[in-house]
Structures are given as C-alpha cells and as structure tokens.
Amino acid sequence: MNYTAMSLVKRGDKIEFTKEIRTLAPPDDDEVTVAVRACGVCGSDIARWRGEAYHYPLVIGHEFAGEVIDDPAGEWTRKRVAVFPIIPCQKCPQCQREMYAMCEHYDYYGSRRDGGFAELLNVKRANLIEIPVGVSFEAAAMCEPCAVALCALEKAQTVENKTVVIYGAGTIGLILVKLALIRGAAAVYVFEPDARKLEFAKTFGAAQLTADVHADVIIDACGRPEALVDMLLHAKPSAELVLMGNPASDVQLPRAVYWKILRGELTLRGTWNSRFAAHANDWQEVLSLMGEGTLDISPLITHRFALTEAETALRTMTDRDAFSVKVMLVNREESKCIL
Ligand SMILES: [Zn+2]
Ligand SMILES: [Zn+2]
Incomplete structure (x- = not known):
C-alpha cells in the first residue's frame, strides 16, 4: 500500500x-x-x-x-x-x-x-x-x-480547594488550568508574559498572577530559568512545587530564596512525560x-x-x-x- x-x-x-x-x-x-x-x-x-x-x-x-x-x-x-x-x-x-x-x-x-x-x-x-x-x-x-499535564498535576497530593499557580500559558499550561479547575481548585493563577496568551488563559478560568498571591500548588510549564525563584516566592508554607518546563539555561537560586524551601518545608517534585x-x-x-x-x-x-x-x-x-x-x-x- x-x-x-x-x-x-x-x-x-x-x-x-x-x-x-x-x-x-x-x-x-x-x-x-x-x-x-x-x-x-x-x-x-x-x-x-x-x-x-x-x-x-x-x-x-x-x-x-x-x-x-x-x-x-x-x-x-x-x-x-x-x-x-x-x-x-x-x-x-x-x-x-x-x-x-x-x-x-x-x-x-x-x-x-x-x-x-x-x-x-x-x-x-x-x-x-x-x-x-x-x-x-x-x-x-x-x-x-x-496526559503530560495530568501526570504533572498529580504530582501534587491534591488541588481540591487549593490555590494553584501555573507558569506558562502554552498548550500544557492551558490544559493544566482546565485540569486544576476540573479537580476542584479554589483558584488558578497564571504567569504568562505574552498578553495574548494571558487573555486566552483567562477565558479558561485562570486569573493573572500578581505579587500578593501565595499558593499551595505551583507548577512550572514554561521552562524559564528564572521561574523557580519566582515560584518559591509565591509558595505558601508546606506548598508543593512541580517542575516540568525544560529550562533554556542554568537555574540560579539565591541563598535567601533557598531558605524558603527549608523554612516553609516545601516539596519540589520533577515530572517527566x-x-x-x-x-x-x-x-x-x-x-x-x-x-x-x-x-x-x-x-x-x-x-x-x-x-x-x-x-x-x-x-x-x-x-x-x-x-x-x-x-x-x-x-x-x-x-x-x-x-
Ligand atoms: Zn509533545
Ligand atoms: Zn526500559
């Protein structure tokens, strides 16, 4: 044939x-x-x-x-x-x-x-x-x-009634917004520098991430090397961070931000495929x-x-x-x- x-x-x-x-x-x-x-x-x-x-x-x-x-x-x-x-x-x-x-x-x-x-x-x-x-x-x-998005979301124990932040409103970030809401998240915030993508994410029920938001579950779906520091700054004590994006270069972590992992007893988990x-x-x-x-x-x-x-x-x-x-x-x- x-x-x-x-x-x-x-x-x-x-x-x-x-x-x-x-x-x-x-x-x-x-x-x-x-x-x-x-x-x-x-x-x-x-x-x-x-x-x-x-x-x-x-x-x-x-x-x-x-x-x-x-x-x-x-x-x-x-x-x-x-x-x-x-x-x-x-x-x-x-x-x-x-x-x-x-x-x-x-x-x-x-x-x-x-x-x-x-x-x-x-x-x-x-x-x-x-x-x-x-x-x-x-x-x-x-x-x-x-499936990649679901696998990442399930690295967190639960998102039900939790505040969730997603970094990146590409395909997987947008799917994560949907899945987090399906799984009962109280609120989903998105970090996305591209205004058009951000507006699109809002039509899915996400809000723009602002400096005052602190979250229980934070997922990186963007791969910006500076995202990890920002994620840690938005983490509540005992928060769970899920790392999925492939960073485009080395990831730097200032000591004062690193301390947040210790003092907040944060959980960082990788996810793959x-x-x-x-x-x-x-x-x-x-x-x-x-x-x-x-x-x-x-x-x-x-x-x-x-x-x-x-x-x-x-x-x-x-x-x-x-x-x-x-x-x-x-x-x-x-x-x-x-x-
Ligand atoms: Zn693919
Ligand atoms: Zn094998």
Whole structure:
C-alpha cells in the first residue's frame, strides 16, 4: 500500500520537508497499521525541524490519533486509537515497574523513529489506546499533552480547594488550568508574559498572577530559568512545587530564596512525560474525561492544516505575529489510504 509521508530531509545544512510517496511494509506481529487522522505539532517538533533531531531523514509527529486499518490478529481492526509515543525496552528496572517514561533504552515515534506526519504508520499494539465514542480524532491527538499535564498535576497530593499557580500559558499550561479547575481548585493563577496568551488563559478560568498571591500548588510549564525563584516566592508554607518546563539555561537560586524551601518545608517534585501503565494510566484518565465531556480541549486547536502543508503549519507556530496554541495536521477521512 502506498502512502504520503512528510519527511524531514537534510540537504547541506538546510532541513526541509519533503513529500514522499512510500510503500508500507506489512506490520510486524506486535504491530498494527494506523491511518493517521490527526497529528498535533509540538514545540519539540520545531526543534527537530531546526536541526535538533537524532537523525535525518525523519518523519516527526508524536501527538497523533487515527484508525487501525490492518491488524493481523484482528483485535484492533477498525478501532479508533490514540498512540503512546514511547516504545519502552521492557527490560530495564523502570520498565519492570511499568515506569516507561523513565526507560533507559527507549524508542520514540516521531523522534527516534518515524512518527505521525504521514498517512500511515505501523504502531506497536502495546502503544494503542482506544478512543471513546464521541471523542474526535483531533481531541484524541491532544492526549499526549493532556496526559503530560495530568501526570504533572498529580504530582501534587491534591488541588481540591487549593490555590494553584501555573507558569506558562502554552498548550500544557492551558490544559493544566482546565485540569486544576476540573479537580476542584479554589483558584488558578497564571504567569504568562505574552498578553495574548494571558487573555486566552483567562477565558479558561485562570486569573493573572500578581505579587500578593501565595499558593499551595505551583507548577512550572514554561521552562524559564528564572521561574523557580519566582515560584518559591509565591509558595505558601508546606506548598508543593512541580517542575516540568525544560529550562533554556542554568537555574540560579539565591541563598535567601533557598531558605524558603527549608523554612516553609516545601516539596519540589520533577515530572517527566506521562504514565501508561496498568496501575496508572494518564491517557486512560484523559480519554475518560474527554468522553464524559468534562475536558473539552477543542478551543486549544487554533489552526488546522493538511498533512502536505506541514511546513506552513510549523511556520505558523513560529510566527510571532500569528497567535497560535495547538496547530494540527488533519488527514481527511476520504484520504486514499483507507481504500
Ligand atoms: Zn509533545
Ligand atoms: Zn526500559
């Protein structure tokens, strides 16, 4: 079966999207063939487009959902699925405990191996999760950032009746606002220097962070190196701080601010990716919330492009004048790959 893939190819020192017509290999015994219906563009995809990928050529895209069009075992045929992008080694100590995000030898759709900027992809059966009735492919393609946000939120013991501060109103920051309110937060404040993003966050029920706010739960979803100091200054005694953003440079901590951790007996926790285990599965939880209508992320999708417009999609995301939150590539149902 032939299909279209938008491959990142290196020519000299330039990296360009190239439309390739490929022939699909039959899925391995542990794989199914997924017709990709929607694939979100992530900030990390921009980095790969700019030259920070492990290798080229590469088909990027790790936030995708679609329909299974071939399952040699028959179990998943015609099911609508979201795809957990980490392929764990299943051997290391973390994999033994189903903590796949911490796997020592993982593979990854859209980063280490080809991903969702394509009409078709063979995907490991173990990475599939079924989309409930009523949840669109586009919403399901948002599972990954939603699961990452939920995993971060759950690092705090509870947000119910608590004051919550979120640093950064990007996609994950905005999802955190929604999830914190769903989980019963008393108030959610956002730190966001971009006025348009801040206004957008307010439409989700967040308020602007001001100097007088002190919070019980504070989550960094921005990666500004100076955020940690600011987070500590906004922490109530016994507050919980969750560190998620990747800092762009070293993080400095003045001694007087460090003391706040000691005197306030603060808890600082890191969070990484999301859980996809039998005993804890953020993806399952997110899809349940979407299925019951509690979590509506559709307002976050500000732009939709066809697969072949991948370059325009990434340019839109990096255009400072164009306001975007989640940019998505959408393959129409009638795309030839389902024939
Ligand atoms: Zn991502
Ligand atoms: Zn492993």
